[in-house]
Amino acid sequence: MGRVVTFLDRHQEVQLLLPWYRTGRLDDAERLLVETHLGDCAECRADLAAEPALEAAFASASPEAEAGWAALEARVRRSMPAQGRRARRPWAAAGRALMRPERLKWIAAAQFAALIVLGLAALPSAPTAPAARQGAYRALGDAPAARPGNVLAMFRPEASVAAMRRSLDASGARFVDGPTPAGAYLLQVPGDDKGPALAALRRDPIVTMAEPIDRAPPE
């Protein structure tokens, strides 16, 4: 015998489906169920309206990590000695060719010249060694370099974090700080010409404002 589906049954089911209704990941039957129920249930309407704030709360507590390919590459190469040897065969062949007696005298001369060049190059560069390490592997716990913001942007209140991320990816901008009490975000656009990034941000329908802030605005 079929069971009568009550308002409470539907309410509980819709409560479980609300996050995926908002992200558009329900099938047609589920979407219809949610939409029909929303018309009758103020609690579910309020919960749906609270979803962006919940998502933003989780997002605001999400730290970012920096990529460290060098460490992984070393681990991968250590794990594949057989493949590594095969890959080096062309170099081994080149090495054998260079070791022929008629070429050795030229190699010795080249090495001597290279030593002089390296010696001269090493002297002035020594004091600036830390600067040369920029871009090298950085552990998660290291303090990141401060990034100045140069664009102030606002997004539609209902915009999802994923949509905001796509917007940033499309424009090349990165979050620096925010939201401010007014709901604006400080972004950083690399390079001197911010025009293309600003244009990309302004084209995105979820962006309500994108303005450069290189100079402080007049009081």
Added chain:
Amino acid sequence: MIDRKQEQDRLQGSEEALVERLRQRDVRALEQLYKASHGRMSRFLLNMLRRPELVEEVLNDVMMVVWNRIGDFQGASKLSTWMFGIAYRQGLAALRRVDEPVDDDRSAASGAATPEQEAAEGRSRAALAKAIDGLSPAHRAVVNLTYFEELGYREIAGILDCPVDTVKTRMFHARRHLKQSLPGALADWI
């Protein structure tokens, strides 16, 4: 609006080519995959583990599994879905190694402070982080995949290897826990 279908086809084509290069043990292909997926995977692991010091190590473990087990990837799902499944299991294993509780049924409310204590902390981000810390790794994994990856609950169930109803209830409890842990308007906490 972007032609989503066209974009998906293009990505699928490039993904197949990448998988083929991985099968041929092309380290540059692994580098490409690592750099392309680092943001999403590290965010997933950071949200799930809440232990930043573990993330890079676990992510490297994930990439090593991808590198060594790419033959197991049948292409029935997206490569990223397969990788999230690996990341989830490697993340749980890492928590076990450091003796972190990984019980899926851990009380969602445990670790949350009282409203009075929270008010005393000045409604800081620390309180928000603490509320999220009160969720289990499995709850946080579901939240991440739902909100930030915009995956459907069936796909998430496949990644976590659990029933779809478990995914729905985890998401429900995570939302309820956050609302209850952060009294007042949610927007005030963000």
